[in-house]
Amino acid sequence: MFVALAGESLLDAAARAGIRLPHQCKTGSCGACRARVLQGQVQGIAGALPTALTAGDIAQGQRLLCCSAAAGDLQLECAEIPHIPGIEVRKLPVRVVAMERLAPDVMRVQLQPPAGQRLHYAAGQYVDVLLPGNRRRSYSLATPAREGVDLLELHIRHLSGGFFTDQVFGKLKVRDVLRIEGPFGTFGMHTATDASAILLASGTGFAPVKALVEQLLATTSRRRITLYWGGRARQDLYLHDLCKEWEQALKGRLTYVPVLSDSPEADGWAGRMGWVHQAVLQDHPDLSQHEVYACGAPAMVNAARRDFTALAGMQSTLFFADAFVAQPG
Ligand SMILES: Cc1cc2nc3c(=O)[nH]c(=O)nc-3n(C[C@H](O)[C@H](O)[C@H](O)COP(=O)(O)OP(=O)(O)OC[C@H]3O[C@@H](n4cnc5c(N)ncnc54)[C@H](O)[C@@H]3O)c2cc1C
Numbered sequence: 152m153f154v155a156l157a158g159e160s161l162l163d164a165a166a167r168a169g170i171r172l173p174h175q176c177k178t179g180s181c182g183a184c185r186a187r188v189l190q191g192q193v194q195g196i197a198g199a200l201p202t203a204l205t206a207g208d209i210a211q212g213q214r215l216l217c218c219s220a221a222a223g224d225l226q227l228e229c230a231e232i233p234h235i236p237g238i239e240v241r242k243l244p245v246r247v248v249a250m251e252r253l254a255p256d257v258m259r260v261q262l263q264p265p266a267g268q269r270l271h272y273a274a275g276q277y278v279d280v281l282l283p284g285n286r287r288r289s290y291s292l293a294t295p296a297r298e299g300v301d302l303l304e305l306h307i308r309h310l311s312g313g314f315f316t317d318q319v320f321g322k323l324k325v326r327d328v329l330r331i332e333g334p335f336g337t338f339g340m341h342t343a344t345d346a347s348a349i350l351l352a353s354g355t356g357f358a359p360v361k362a363l364v365e366q367l368l369a370t371t372s373r374r375r376i377t378l379y380w381g382g383r384a385r386q387d388l389y390l391h392d393l394c395k396e397w398e399q400a401l402k403g404r405l406t407y408v409p410v411l412s413d414s415p416e417a418d419g420w421a422g423r424m425g426w427v428h429q430a431v432l433q434d435h436p437d438l439s440q441h442e443v444y445a446c447g448a449p450a451m452v453n454a455a456r457r458d459f460t461a462l463a464g465m466q467s468t469l470f471f472a473d474a475f476v477a478q479p480g
Contacts, residue, residue: 176474179203189227195220243330257307278334350444379408381427381428384413432462439463
């Protein structure tokens, strides 16, 4: 049980009471914080758009806790995240120890926390970089936490004119110090099932997918994974060779399907073309027995959710998303 303040999102109210509920983007785009209202009424929060819910979800009483406030006493049905010992949200200064251009507009940034202050997190989580003027920008952690390794790896795409990414590609250098807060989010693979999983990434949406696959490599799980990675041009698939290596290492367990959306001529590309989520539909006309983990551009994540549920019988509760929505400020 928790008490919500007037106008406060139910997600924030639960967090204030120490109750950990699934969430990711906190802007209505990813659908991770869906809950069913069993009793009572919720009201929308001004400016919050629960785009992750279909009309069918709403008719079944589902609401997003990041976009809803209480309009009186409520009874909700939703998953609660078990507390993982050691995973605590913290603010940390981190030193930039390496910067590598993986593509003309993608930088791998490695961050070193202070000695003895290693950040514990689950694969699929993200950190916020804290910036002047109360601004913050979220970045997915691109490796799983590993024993004896403190470094945090981010893949940052340059958005020209962007407040933070202009700095990353203009001024930021090795030895600079950033402040981060995290880990946040609950986007992670549900390992207690053998259901086939589709990992779907666009652009730097590959970062959390990389963490999930590297975690999988460290287990004996027999789950079958198909990884779809979409970009406009070949250079957007900035770790294509690594995916090929995974395919070899996880023979029979992981299939890699790269998909480009722009004209192939310039790249000499002989692979799949089109929108990456449509490639999934071409290969899997029936998604009723699959879990999908979709990461990256909100437009891709929303199109995938809409088309998979409407055209391929996907259960919306088995669609997990990490949508890279823009942040205010
Ligand atoms: C949970 C989460 C995880 C994320 N993980 C990553 C990650 O691993 N790698 C990564 O590169 N980014 C990631 N992002 C996006 C990132 O947080 C920033 O939004 C992005 O880097 C832009 O920051 P900026 O300050 O440079 O641009 P801003 O100054 O915020 O924006 C500049 C312009 O670009 C638009 N814009 C902002 N973000 C996007 C976007 N994603 N797509 C299209 N237009 C956009 C804005 O509307 C604005 O017009 C993540 C976002 C979320 C919510």
